Amino acid sequence: MKVVPQAFYQHPKIENILVDGLSCVILKKVEHSDLQNQRYVAAHALTIVLNGALQIETPEGEISIINKNQIILLPKGLYMISDIIPKNESFEAVVFFFDKEICDEFLAGFDLYALENLPKTLIFNYDQNLRLFTDTLITLYRGKSLYQFTKPKLLELLHLISLSEKGDQFIGKLQCLKKRGKKNIKLFMEENFDKPLDIEDYAYLTGRSISTFRRDFKSKFDISPKKWLIKKRLKKASFLLKEKSDSVTSIALQVGYENTSHFIKAFHKEFHISPKQFQINHRKDMLI
Template sequence: MESKQNKALVFGYSDIFFSYYIDTEHVCSQMVKDHTLVYIYSGEYLIEEGGVTTTVGAGECVFLRKDNRVIMNKLPKDGEWFKGIFMTFKRSFLKEMFHKIENQSLPIGTKRSQSSVIKLPKVPSIESLFLSMTPYFDTSIEPSDDIMRLKQIEGVFSLLNVDKKFYSSLFDFSDPWKIDIIDFMNENYMYDLSMEEIAHFTGRSLASFKRDFKKISLLSPHKWLMKKRLQIAQDKIMNEKKKVSDVYLEVGFKDLSHFSRAYKENFGYSPTHYS
């Protein structure tokens, strides 16, 4: 039997990634670290953020704004396997782009869209851009870095032509806005994020994150996360009657023995005490 690993292929050139999932769906939860333009050739792409799911089908395109967590589901549909291209725009690339166009007539006072998942209308500029990259799904045909860079530039101009609001998202080079630390950690406690990543996604340097955290908690960030995970685990075990073998993964532990040991140290009894 063919393994799931043999049914999936992801490869990239520069900051453009080609993705196949042949006859199985693939679900992942991740932080979108760079602005990303996604085009679906076949299959279906589901993006969930804040309880809202956006469905992107074959021939459709979606923009994912950076510094947001989404749940992605890539799956086959109507007998066709998932096939898509993910074009990322790093900060350094966008700064270079901005300097090249800043002498042109830039829109003044445009506001960034509130949504971080924006499904785009079907327009010829975007469709022709991604169809021109179809040959590169054949891994024996390798494009040059210069070609891929031109495709990224074309992608930026295509977005700007779709909606002037993209100026505010793409060319915002200020530090990420500060968001409430506790709100972020309450929503993301179950994920495997380093302190550096949490600092970044709340709009802070690691030093300012630690400094701000001291103002709101007597615990260190690590101990706060541990306590949060154990409290949620206790509720799931005692009130929701869930199995310990399921709960430890749901709350962010990777190892059952580590979870059991931490649980007993915190509550004074093992997680199986009332089961």
């Protein structure tokens, strides 16, 4: 699983127009589909498809297709995302990621909108005003590292969308995201402990503040979330090292460790042996 926008910052086919932490504007152009299409979107995103199409699948199994010259609001969360690339062409998109601070500042200027009858997925057209804004932004800031303009330009975009045909729905959806319902913490954690997420991410995804998440987690598991995650991830790692010939780096990624050195250190602390030696010893036992 890849965490975005962070994974985009070092991607050779993705151009960073403006970047400030998790808030950014990126330009994506790829000729080949990424087979690893599970994503954790770490900040709300607006994706404009310039060429090709985009398929989004939510954890609930709802699938949306976003075609050329359409925009989708993708709330922070887990998704299966696939670029649909036309034959002998490329997939092209502009993606605007905006963090909680920007979202809260934008919403502070609006009264509470009616939250009933909102679409589950908000898709709207890339109209002339949004096209002019995007083209001008890319022309002005491309290759110039003027990242201090990230927040004001994203706020300008959000206000521009609020004036569009589906502006009320857009504002309503963002307001609705601030009132997420709680998910079953035990079920969610058992299904997602091996994702490269931190405590703040798990708290958000289960519809809780960090303090409430820690309290509810301790109530369910009788252990802190950090200690539980380490034990669950390392237990799965030990199983994979016994059953597979994958590299230590690959195993680390499969259990939620993006940093192999951190994984090796945690594994050694738990089992008093390096993961590589653990794998070698098990193979020897199988041959005896």
